[in-house]
Amino acid sequence: MNQMSGPYFGPYGGRFVPEALIAALDELAAAYAAAQADPAFGAELERLATVYSGRPTPLTEVPRFAAQAGGARVFLKREDLAHTGSHKINNVLGQALLTKRLGKTRVIAETGAGQHGVATATAAALMGLECVVYMGLEDTQRQALNVARMRLLGAEVIPVKTGSRTLKDAINEALRDWVTNVEGTNYVFGTAAGPHPFPAMVRDFQSVIGREARAQILAEVGRLPDAAAACVGGGSNSIGLFSAFLEDTSVSLYGFEAAGDGVETGRHAATLTGGSPGTLHGAKSYLLQDADGQTIESHSISAGLDYPGVGPEHSYLKDSGRAVYRPVTDAAAMDAFSWLTRSEGIMPAIESAHGLAGAMELGRELGPEAVLVVCLSGRGDKDVETAVKWFNL
């Protein structure tokens, strides 16, 4: 493997955080390096992946869906079938195990749609850790079901009333908690962004997606896919998928961002398409910002992609041309949501539906000989209310 281990991915990454957190980040990076060198840590993570998360997740070919994707062969990596309903569990189990290695007893997390919050509350319940989840006030109202799930799991959910009251501000509030309580608290960050070591560490914990998918497609088709595709918000499921194919130059990598009402309208969350380099939440990366460097609020029907930043490795992959990032509107994502549900009986998360919409377009470009692997990062149960409203059911 030739993985970049941070803190920098080309000109991106780094640690743009208050000095008070540097000692904790150093401690975390050292603990993670020690864990990587310790076979017992890897074995425990793998055991939990198998007996708790339900890994390996299947790779499912979806031929009826693919009729709308130019007839290409489309395979879905089924992270929706992992415990708690998304890929988020892969990362939180790793970080919760690290928390125990650090001797810390309290974890904090941010959440937008609630999937990372639910996963963190789940891992905290499993390992007996105190858990506090920061969630924008608006998101707690939009995603009341996930708030209830977290509380049932024993987590404290704190509605964030500062700034724009969404995911961006939930991260700010979690960082403020961490600055204050860093001695006994570990920050379980939900995506492959933030200060070093989070981008590399979260990618590593999510790389199981790509490793399994690569082996599964080779076993199933006998060759590598022409393209690997996933949705990109902060970018953890996509970087987890991409990581296995980075050196397979025959495999094109596609990340699909949330274009909301359309990038040209300004109401979107397509950071790599419509943003520019800057610093947000501890890393240098692309972000949505105005001429003064003030962060601009993002817009997407998908709460999990509704974020004005993106992980630094994606910024590097974009600039280097190794991966291609394209915008997908709310409307295109909801069409794909509907089509996968009806054609295959699989209801995707709206986040994942952005990747599916991109794959439909990609299949039509590449034609019927093409083989596509698409990460189905989560299931759509949480999105039923949004879908009912969208389709006027």
Place this chain on the structure above:
Amino acid sequence: MVQSVSAADGFGAGQAIARARAAGRAALIAYLPCGFPSLTASIDACRALIRGGADIIELGLPYSDPVMDGPVIGQAVTEALASGFRVDDLFEAVAELAPAGVPIEVMTYYNPVFRRGEERFAADLADAGGAGLITPDLIPEEAGPWITAADAFGLDKVFLVAPSSPPARLRLTASACRGFTYATSTMGVTGLRTSLSGLARPLVERTRAAGAANVCVGVGVSTPAQAAEVASFADGVIIGSAFVKRLAAGQDLESFTAGLREATIR
């Protein structure tokens, strides 16, 4: 490129701290955010701080994601942005305030500096007569372009140290600072606290031992009694939220500042 008035030439925080020291005091460093409740009102409020005897003005640049700030300052900068604050306004405010002869240190998160370009930001600040920057989310290792620009324009560079900073980091940070080293009194964000953290004094001592000439203490210092305690062991006392709270409530700033200045007498 070299400015006639700059921190390096004797108009920076270091000189203000030295003057206070010669007068038997710790320097009083008073913070207010630019543009709150309006640009002109924030300039007038800073003038009240100067009349009350502040040795250094710490002028905050409102930013959308202020992770080091607690609710009082957080709310004020959110309001400043909502009412249309622009970074250009900051330089206007600095230019208005600088002739009073009190160094103006701008407190800013890094992204507005990166976005404008470190060199252009430094040039604009120097042109306006500002003394330098206090950068709460920038550590020296990530600050290369800013350090280069600050050195070219003779501006102060104020980085932070925290109770969690180990000796090697204290040395690194102390050696990167010009003007003073900002010691955060406690692990936490800005705001009012009932008593001064016991972590402040040992941090000041460790930072001095790491080579810092001037160590000023902020975060969680808000009352004359706390200021007096800090003045007994630090080179400067940094107060922010207490001013912002009074400004938001329409209370007098000048007499409050004068009381704090009294408290800085050793």
